Amino acid sequence: QENTELWHRCFVSDVPIYFVPLTCICAGGSCGAGDGPNGVPKLMDLLDEPVPGVGTYEDFNTIDWVREKSKDRDRHREIATKSKESVLALMKSISDAFSGWLLMLLVGLMSGALAGGIDISAHWMTDLKEGVCLNGFWFNHEHCCWNSNETTFQERDKCPNWKSWAELIVGTNDGPFAYIMNYLMYVCWALLFSFLAVSLVRAFAPYACGSGIPEIKTILSGFIIRGYLGKWTLVIKTITLVLAVSSGLSLGKEGPLVHVACCCANILCHLFTKYRRNEAKRREVLSAAAAVGVSVAFGAPIGGVLFSLEEVSYYFPLKTLWRSFFAALVAAFTLRSINPFGNSRLVLFYVEFHSPWHLLELIPFVLLGIFGGIWGAFFIRANIAWCRRRKTTRLGHYPVLEVLVVTAVTALLAFPNSYTRMSTSELISELFNDCGLLDSSQLCNYANVSVTKSSSNALPDRPAGQDVYTAMWQLSLALVFKMLITVVTFGMKVPSGLFIPSMAVGAIAGRLLGVGMEQLAYYHHDWVIFRGWCSPGADCITPGLYAMVGAAACLGGVTRMTVSLVVIMFELTGGLEYIVPLMAATMTSKWVADALGREGIYEAHIRLNGYPFLEPKEEFSHKTLAMDVMRPRRSDPPLSVITQDGMSVEDVESLIAETSYSGFPVVVSHESQRLVGFVQRRDLVISIENARQRQEGVVSASRIFFTEYTPPQPPNSPPPLKLRGIMDLSPFTVTDHTAMDIVVDIFRKLGLRQCLVTHNGRLLGIITKKDILKHMAQMANRDPDSILFN
Numbered sequence: 001q002e003n004t005e006l007w008h009r010c011f012v013s014d015v016p017i018y019f020v021p022l023t024c025i026c027a028g029g030s031c032g033a034g035d036g037p038n039g040v041p042k043l044m045d046l047l048d049e050p051v052p053g054v055g056t057y058e059d060f061n062t063i064d065w066v067r068e069k070s071k072d073r074d075r076h077r078e079i080a081t082k083s084k085e086s087v088l089a090l091m092k093s094i095s096d097a098f099s100g101w102l103l104m105l106l107v108g109l110m111s112g113a114l115a116g117g118i119d120i121s122a123h124w125m126t127d128l129k130e131g132v133c134l135n136g137f138w139f140n141h142e143h144c145c146w147n148s149n150e151t152t153f154q155e156r157d158k159c160p161n162w163k164s165w166a167e168l169i170v171g172t173n174d175g176p177f178a179y180i181m182n183y184l185m186y187v188c189w190a191l192l193f194s195f196l197a198v199s200l201v202r203a204f205a206p207y208a209c210g211s212g213i214p215e216i217k218t219i220l221s222g223f224i225i226r227g228y229l230g231k232w233t234l235v236i237k238t239i240t241l242v243l244a245v246s247s248g249l250s251l252g253k254e255g256p257l258v259h260v261a262c263c264c265a266n267i268l269c270h271l272f273t274k275y276r277r278n279e280a281k282r283r284e285v286l287s288a289a290a291a292v293g294v295s296v297a298f299g300a301p302i303g304g305v306l307f308s309l310e311e312v313s314y315y316f317p318l319k320t321l322w323r324s325f326f327a328a329l330v331a332a333f334t335l336r337s338i339n340p341f342g343n344s345r346l347v348l349f350y351v352e353f354h355s356p357w358h359l360l361e362l363i364p365f366v367l368l369g370i371f372g373g374i375w376g377a378f379f380i381r382a383n384i385a386w387c388r389r390r391k392t393t394r395l396g397h398y399p400v401l402e403v404l405v406v407t408a409v410t411a412l413l414a415f416p417n418s419y420t421r422m423s424t425s426e427l428i429s430e431l432f433n434d435c436g437l438l439d440s441s442q443l444c445n446y447a448n449v450s451v452t453k454s455s456s457n458a459l460p461d462r463p464a465g466q467d468v469y470t471a472m473w474q475l476s477l478a479l480v481f482k483m484l485i486t487v488v489t490f491g492m493k494v495p496s497g498l499f500i501p502s503m504a505v506g507a508i509a510g511r512l513l514g515v516g517m518e519q520l521a522y523y524h525h526d527w528v529i530f531r532g533w534c535s536p537g538a539d540c541i542t543p544g545l546y547a548m549v550g551a552a553a554c555l556g557g558v559t560r561m562t563v564s565l566v567v568i569m570f571e572l573t574g575g576l577e578y579i580v581p582l583m584a585a586t587m588t589s590k591w592v593a594d595a596l597g598r599e600g601i602y603e604a605h606i607r608l609n610g611y612p613f614l615e616p617k618e619e620f621s622h623k624t625l626a627m628d629v630m631r632p633r634r635s636d637p638p639l640s641v642i643t644q645d646g647m648s649v650e651d652v653e654s655l656i657a658e659t660s661y662s663g664f665p666v667v668v669s670h671e672s673q674r675l676v677g678f679v680q681r682r683d684l685v686i687s688i689e690n691a692r693q694r695q696e697g698v699v700s701a702s703r704i705f706f707t708e709y710t711p712p713q714p715p716n717s718p719p720p721l722k723l724r725g726i727m728d729l730s731p732f733t734v735t736d737h738t739a740m741d742i743v744v745d746i747f748r749k750l751g752l753r754q755c756l757v758t759h760n761g762r763l764l765g766i767i768t769k770k771d772i773l774k775h776m777a778q779m780a781n782r783d784p785d786s787i788l789f790n
Contacts, residue, residue: 376557
């Protein structure tokens with residue numbers, strides 16, 4: 001190397017020259033470092049330094065779970081090795097291990113704080129439709145009347161500090177004109193709130209509409225939807241969720257709270273390198289965030305963890321279970337500290353029942369389960385039909401008008417009925433309530449008979465008074481109204497959850513059945529079914545318990561949740577003895593709903609939107625083979641492949657320009673078709689662009705090599721590119737005679753993007769996730785082109 005002349009000859013010589021003592025190896029106009037086998041030169045790899053962008057994914061693409069997990073194992077192995085070398089490296093290793101728990105803490109704190117703010121704001125704005133507090137407009141009705149000394153027990157909602165809009169504008173709250181004024185203000189506020197909600201969503205964050213759970217299920221399965229969990233989506237979803245709930249539309253905030261929590265998690269992931277750079281690791285955090293969302297929505301941390309495991313998560317290792325539990329605990333603690341409802345509870349409809357249930361009551365509980373299953377199946381079919389109509393007709397071109405019309409109809413029909421005028425959470429709270437001595441509700445206004453107060457607040461069964469019968473008629477009308485209006489509301493361009501409306505339908509049906517059973521037991525306690533356990537003067541039937549069981553049954557029928565739903569309802573009531581009725585109703589509703597239609601509401605919306613989601617619960621029972629599904633088919637052009645050493649930069653760029661595939665198999669040659677590996681389209685584009693910028697002399701005629709050692713090049717040829725570093729050397733392959741049910745299982749359990757099909761080691765074709773979804777749709781007699789995304 002010290003001899004300049006010899007060193008110069010090393011570069012210009014046509015013949016390889018070897019300086020054995022210095023191991024300088026030059027061949028064909030290029031110089032490399034190190035020896036290959038048989039003296040073949042080894043070209044310096046351009047990817048010794050990581051290229052920005054390689055290993056990342058484009059929008060609307062599926063991640064490679066196997067590659068992402070492999071990257072994380074390599075990173076962890078490197079950290080573990082370095083930790084033995086110095087104290088600083090050991091500290092870095094400890095901080096890396098602790099970062100996951102710190103991230104969970106931050107997600108729990110942020111989600112709990114946002115949920116508290118949403119609850120308080122929604123409560124205030126809902127009351128704003130009916131009146132305003134003179135002490136301060138920021139007080140809701142309940143807070144306004146807390147410190148009033150002029151509030152009577154019978155009229156606890158009336159206090160001088162709270163004025164209805166009729167009192168403020170007309171001066172009185174009595175008479176038809178005052179009623180019309182309150183009616184008009186109620187409708188106007190509802191229209192204003194819904195208009196603001198849909199306008200903000202449309203202008204700033206289109207992804208903020210809907211529930212968010214179908215998309216989050218798809219994202220957790222490995223699909224990428226850029227911006228769906230971004231900063232703007234979080235801000236707009238939080239604001240518009242308050243507006244949508246306050247407008248009085250038949251929707252809830254529970255589903256959107258899961259989306260809000262996942263947005264928080266995704267944003268906080270950018271603070272930690274290992275979660276920012278690894279899509280699989282990020283999805284572990286998002287699974288935990290889904291648990292946090294349900295935890296703050298229902299005040300049910302354990303139910304939230306089970307919901308994430310049962311309903312939304314695709315990959316849920318044991319480590320994620322522990323971290324989900326910790327994050328849900330932190331979120332529930334944060335929400336409890338904020339105390340949004342002022343009752344030291346995390347939800348508005350927390351109840352405690354004291355009366356035991358009898359074995360014969362399982363019959364009406366099962367009947368409620370049947371009703372929940374039928375309602376769930378009907379709702380899914382009707383809602384999907386309406387949403388499909390919205391997608392395929394001119395209705396979808398006017399989202400603002402649709403929201404305003406539905407809001408106007410909802411407000412006009414809801415105001416005359418006190419049970420539909422109140423917020424849905426308050427309605428559920430009223431229906432769950434077990435009537436006691438201190439209740440002045442219309443539902444608890446039984447006929448006055450002499451009663452002896454028991455040790456608890458519970459009262460014996462009594463004959464229903466006129467107010468109770470009036471309430472039953474109003475609840476019957478409310479049931480029909482809620483069942484119909486929820487069908488058209490869910491799926492509009494505002495944040496809309498489904499948990500609360502579904503629970504309201506079930507709670508109304510349950511309360512109606514519960515009061516019916518109570519009156520039957522009171523007037524016919526000598527019947528065989530009541531004899532022996534329901535004596536006169538006893539508290540036999542608890543109508544509030546029927547409402548709770550009905551709520552669980554209807555929610556189970558719509559979402560097909562089982563274990564997590566029972567635990568959520570158990571955490572809401574705090575009563576272990578009611579688990580059996582809840583289990584009976586939930587399982588019955590699931591069986592009935594499954595008999596009428598296999599899909600839950602979230603799976604149906606995933607299919608409607610064409611997301612590439614392989615449902616783990618769906619069985620593949622058809623006897624097809626890999627060769628029946630793979631591409632190319634007989635009538636198709638041959639498979640687009642890249643050879644390991646025979647193509648130039650220009651050839652590869654032409655192949656990329658002419659096709660839209662997300663990756664290409666690498667073969668030995670076009671003749672042999674022996675498989676070498678698989679290379680992603682995005683990695684190819686980025687690597688070629690990077691080589692043009694960083695390496696001198698790279699032109700369109702430069703050869704591209706995927707081999708370990710570069711063969712000798714002709715004299716005066718441009719420098720080649722070695723891109724072996726971006727190639728997957730172990731792509732998943734199956735033979736052409738592999739049964740498709742095995743292929744589908746491989747895709748589900750390993751989260752594959754594609755699988756190559758070979759015959760005796762020779763490449764025949766490729767099967768992608770989209771091919772499988774199209775094949776499954778075809779087998780089920782559905783439109784295979786409904787899978788929109790690749």
